[in-house]
Amino acid sequence: MDASAQLPAQLDQSVDMILQETARSNPILRFKKGEFLIGEDTVPLGQEYIAHPLDWSRGWCRWEHGSVVEQKIGRVVDGYRPPEKEQLPAGDWAALNVLPLEDVNSGDYVLFISNSFGGKVAVEKLANATARAVKAGRGEATPLIRLAVAEFQSKQYGTITRPSFEIVNGQPEKIATVKSVDPNDEIPF
Numbered sequence: 001m002d003a004s005a006q007l008p009a010q011l012d013q014s015v016d017m018i019l020q021e022t023a024r025s026n027p028i029l030r031f032k033k034g035e036f037l038i039g040e041d042t043v044p045l046g047q048e049y050i051a052h053p054l055d056w057s058r059g060w061c062r063w064e065h066g067s068v069v070e071q072k073i074g075r076v077v078d079g080y081r082p083p084e085k086e087q088l089p090a091g092d093w094a095a096l097n098v099l100p101l102e103d104v105n106s107g108d109y110v111l112f113i114s115n116s117f118g119g120k121v122a123v124e125k126l127a128n129a130t131a132r133a134v135k136a137g138r139g140e141a142t143p144l145i146r147l148a149v150a151e152f153q154s155k156q157y158g159t160i161t162r163p164s165f166e167i168v169n170g171q172p173e174k175i176a177t178v179k180s181v182d183p184n185d186e187i188p189f
Contacts, residue, residue, distance in 0.1 A: 029101065029110040031119060031163040036147050038110060043147060049101035049110070051145045051165060053127040057098040058082055061115075062091045073098070076127070097123045099165075104144065118152065118162025126165040133167075144168040 027038045036043040059073030059082040072088070073096060074080025085093060094115040101110050114120065126145065133139025150164035 026100070026109045026111045029112045031112075031114060031116070031122075034149055034161040036163065045147055045149060047147045048104040048168065049145055049147070050104060050142050051126060051130070052100040052102065052142055053123075053130045054141055055100045056123055056127050057096075058120075058123075059096055060085070060088060060093045061096050062088075062093050064092070071096070095120065099123050099126070101145075102142075112163075114163070116162070118150075118160060121152070122150070122163040122165055126167070129167060139167075140169075 029043060030037050036045070036047070054077050055075060056077075057073050057075050057080075059071065059080070061068045061073070062070040070091075072082060074082070082095075085095075097112075097114050097120050099112040101112055102108070103110065112119075112123070114123070126143075130139060130141065130143055133143075134141050144167070145165040146168050148164040148166045149161050151159050151161055154160050
């Protein structure tokens with residue numbers, strides 16, 4: 001059972017707010033030239049994560065002098081619709097897709113962040129497949145995925161590699177047990 005479904009509503013809202021405010025503390029997983037990276041360290045293809053497509057966020061970030069100075073981003077499930085690029089204030093804006101992932105072995109969270117077309121496709125394909133499976137009653141909202149590489153054809157650049165998240169199956173029991181919260185348990189604050 002989903003642990004958040006067992007939390008009292010006020011505590012659930014508080015936890016969501018804390019997670020949103022501290023999301024930047026999670027390591028960033030990115031895809032560059034056919035490789036997944038956290039910092040400068042390569043993450044091997046086939047590495048497994050629990051994906052959280054219901055927490056997928058998208059929007060825009062504005063850069064100045066090599067740093068993000070402004071973001072207009074929101075969760076898709078909350079109905080957030082990013083503005084069109086033409087509607088944004090002047091500046092160096094980049095599209096952004098953010099997908100939280102949980103390492104199967106360590107339980108650590110990472111944020112897959114991409115401003116590329118290929119990254120957008122990878123996140124959208126995973127979110128779409130997950131939503132269809134959940135709607136049909138044959139899948140988990142937090143699927144186990146494996147990092148992979150796919151290709152697409154660009155008229156301008158030819159064959160281009162992009163990230164891919166292969167769905168392995170539903171949420172592993174090991175993680176589900178660790179994340180479960182008994183409503184009778186005392187919450188340590």
